[in-house]
Amino acid sequence: MSTSAGPTAQPELEPTSETSKDQLLEIAMGPQHPSTHGVFRMNVVLDGEHVVRLKPVFGYLHRNHEKIAESETYLGSMPYTDRLDYICSITNNWAYALAVEKLAGIEVPERAEYLRVITGELTRLQNHACLIGFLMQDMGSSGTPLMYAFREREKILDLFESLTGARMMCNYMRFGGCRADLPTGWLDQAKKVVAGFPRFLDEYEQLLVGNEILMDRTQDVGVLSRELAVSAGISGPMARASGVDYDIRKVDHYSIYDRFAFRVPLGTHGDVYDRFMVRLLEMRESVNILEQAMRDIPPGPIVDPKMKVRGFRPKPGEAYGRIESPKGELGFYLISDGSPNPYRYRVRPPSLINLTVLEDLCVGRNVADIVAILGSIDIVLGEVDR
């Protein structure tokens, strides 16, 4: 086996005009830094308080998920996808199920599509609410916004628990449908939670949107241009905050999203504040979708009756399936050789790819801005490192 070693040395630092080279300070932010949302390290070179260079270091949570999936059956990987982005396990399941359905040509019954949309949008609500809470916490707002967000998230996790049996590791989707139908009274409870959500959003907006400290900390910080966002493959709310009008729910029309009326909020500046605002507005649109879906959900089967659970072997071929997960474009690329396990199983991790531009956003800013910028990118290390 070839052991071709690549160039591992870092490029030499160029001293700036005012500072000589030995006045630069290299510090490691992380892997145990609380603002890194997990085990993630940034090697930061500082000139006084200013960031000269920032190199992210990945891999602390690496377990080679893709290799493990090659020796699992297709369904055997489904619960493992929960552990990628553990905040949004249901959308991970959905992306994987979608890819397998494309690979094997499986139809999904209508009721199952509605269930997917409902649980998927609930996932988006709780992810965005939490993310804003974490962002505020990182910037030093000592708990209040985070606790407000967690109060709402709790209600949604209770819904997940009664539907799937688990609060976070839901393992809810199956190829060609969903695992469990709604328990009695679930829909009424969910309607109540969703109906109460705009009130929380009003409260949240009143608390944060016009807050002077928040504006000072986030406006014109970490500006991402539209051109760089497209070139660097940035997806999800982060791309839309930079003005990229691209929502996979609108573009691909996957599942039944073309039945619902909803808008795609766009930012204009591409700074941390816009990323925060886009997520806040997206939650309102998710509430819209949820109200329509819960009104229209038809009765019927929840899984394709022709779907084989045991001995599932897709015909040789390949498929790339992607969805608009709360973090961005979550895709699965599967290659089948006709055997019960995938020949190649690739996760397109939005968290990792959104980190491509971390250095570009941070260089020239202060140390405290790194925390705000990283918080606004919305990463989960389970997905970054896989």
Add this chain to the structure above:
Amino acid sequence: MNLEAIKSKLEAAVPGCRLVLVANPSPSGQHSLRIDSAHAVAVALCLRDAPGLRFDFCSNVTGIDWPGKQTTEKVMARKLVDGIEQDVEELRTIAPPGSLEVVYHLFSIEKKLGPLVLRISTGDRDANVHLPSLTPVWRSAELQEREIFDLFGVVFDGHPDLRRLLLWDEFQEHPMRRDYVEPDDYEYEPTAHDEVLRRANQHLSEAGGKLQSEGGGR
């Protein structure tokens, strides 16, 4: 726009490039385009910038290892059997060279098209693991190509910062390759378990260390 039209457009724009349509038999219908590594960057630039194409968003970069499929065939060989020369059937294994392949999934944000699947292959992977990097064309390939370098050992020429992404720099091999064998001294700390202890003893003795008694678990 179908793949045939894109192919002929590229052939006209990049003279000398060799493009092959790779059919995908699965119901997804996502056929792909294999491009030769010498013209990969030119083809990628054309895909990104040509007004009719504008594939400006490189979503996903995947590495794939295709080891040569070992086959056995029967051959007749002349051999001495019991002192008499005879024709005997023998099994011979044939191991053709394997290859590493990198797949790019492209989308067009402007025209809302995609996915366009590009494939580049190294050919015989024992002789060549070099491929041109498409990071100068699409920034999004930066971390993903580093990951493929890390896990598959594809060296991307022209990548601005090609280092291991997920594993540590001192790691020698490429675990996503199909012929990767996990080292047996992953955890050589002696524990009460017999198999681990046996391996630990073996490694300790190879290193000239002191042996612990077999089965001496606490």
